[in-house]
Amino acid sequence: MVNRMNNYRTDVWIDWCPGCGDYGIVSAMTQAFSELDLDPTKTVIVSGIGCSGKTPHFIQVNGVHSLHGRAIPFAMGIKLANPKLTVIVNGGDGDLLGIGAGHFVALGRRNIDLTVIVHNNQVYGLTKGQASPTLPLGVKTKALPKPNIQNNVDPIVLALSSGYTFVARSYAMDIRHLKDVIKKAIRHKGAALIDVLQPCVTYNDIYDLKFYRKTLYRLEDEGWDPYVSSPERDKEKRIEAIRRALDSESRIPIGVFLVNPYVESFEDRVSKQIPEYSKISLSDQVISLPDGRPIITTSLLKKLFKDLVVEVKESTSLD
Ligand SMILES: Cc1ncc(C[n+]2csc(CCOP(=O)(O)OP(=O)(O)O)c2C)c(N)n1
Ligand code: SF4
Ligand SMILES: [Mg+2]
Numbered sequence: 001m002v003n004r005m006n007n008y009r010t011d012v013w014i015d016w017c018p019g020c021g022d023y024g025i026v027s028a029m030t031q032a033f034s035e036l037d038l039d040p041t042k043t044v045i046v047s048g049i050g051c052s053g054k055t056p057h058f059i060q061v062n063g064v065h066s067l068h069g070r071a072i073p074f075a076m077g078i079k080l081a082n083p084k085l086t087v088i089v090n091g092g093d094g095d096l097l098g099i100g101a102g103h104f105v106a107l108g109r110r111n112i113d114l115t116v117i118v119h120n121n122q123v124y125g126l127t128k129g130q131a132s133p134t135l136p137l138g139v140k141t142k143a144l145p146k147p148n149i150q151n152n153v154d155p156i157v158l159a160l161s162s163g164y165t166f167v168a169r170s171y172a173m174d175i176r177h178l179k180d181v182i183k184k185a186i187r188h189k190g191a192a193l194i195d196v197l198q199p200c201v202t203y204n205d206i207y208d209l210k211f212y213r214k215t216l217y218r219l220e221d222e223g224w225d226p227y228v229s230s231p232e233r234d235k236e237k238r239i240e241a242i243r244r245a246l247d248s249e250s251r252i253p254i255g256v257f258l259v260n261p262y263v264e265s266f267e268d269r270v271s272k273q274i275p276e277y278s279k280i281s282l283s284d285q286v287i288s289l290p291d292g293r294p295i296i297t298t299s300l301l302k303k304l305f306k307d308l309v310v311e312v313k314e315s316t317s318l319d
Helices: 022-036 052-058 071-081 093-099 101-110 155-162 175-187 209-215 231-245 266-273 275-279 298-316
Strands: 043-047 062-065 086-092 115-120 166-171 192-197 216-218 252-259
Touching: 022 052, 022 115, 022 175, 043 052, 043 071, 052 062, 052 086, 062 071, 071 086, 071 093, 071 101, 071 266, 086 093, 093 101, 093 115, 093 155, 101 155, 115 175, 155 166, 155 192, 155 231, 155 252, 166 175, 175 192, 175 252, 209 216, 231 252, 266 275
Parallel strands: 043 062, 043 086, 086 115, 115 192, 166 192, 216 252
Antiparallel strands: 166 252
């Protein structure tokens, strides 16, 4: 039984480096869960591989520490099988925007109701500081023998152009700001992306606390309204939000860039095409008898396959 009074923290020893921004992310998440009063038994955190991938071990809800780059498809499967769950993805910038970039784009196009938190530290922390896809061209962090030879990808711009319906950036060391953004993202029905600037104190000596102290500013302080006011205005708002994201090299905006509540979620689209889906979710379907034996018997399985083979033959027949 999960005890919510412990503020959702497990008693697992946290083995991130002292001062790592990942601590701020865990604190903001647990505070957000607490304020939203999330039921731990109906909440799932899915992570990939990296320092960031350890997140579900430290938070007392259901957790899946999945494969490198595959947290999003795991989470999609969980959410589609059981839409009643609150599902959150934690992944590194390498995990979600390198090896997992195809899944990152696919989630935006589908608009499945998930919250994706990118631990954006511009490096591969777990494997000792190689350049990640968010490290700009020409920057030399301390583990690189030479300046970065590749250009970078901007998670906000990629999410805006992939169709995410909630897009925000926050900072791991501003726990209150991050907690508020996480709450908004979880409440939003649709694909939500939070790009979290997360100092890696061990391998990233360029984008450190001093750098962020000088460069961060809040979108809301400059009067930015992230809400799409009608379905027709989505494109216009996205273009303006992309402009804001690319605004200046010397200043980095944090806050919510876009919220569009008008786009149908993937779950709703599936329900329209397959009406049974909205009546009973896959996870509620009965698959075993009270004594634990599967309801599918060998003879039933044979019949199902026979029917399927006949169906396939009929649909591919040239007659
Ligand atoms: C298929 C596969 N390729 C490569 C690796 C090695 N690997 C483990 S973590 C990682 C990158 C971690 O960087 P990031 O996703 O940014 O997470 P961080 O450690 O910075 O939080 C890599 C390349 C792996 N585990 N699996
Ligand atoms: S290597 Fe970097 S990201 Fe990983 S725990 Fe240490 S400070 Fe954090
Ligand atoms: Mg990283």
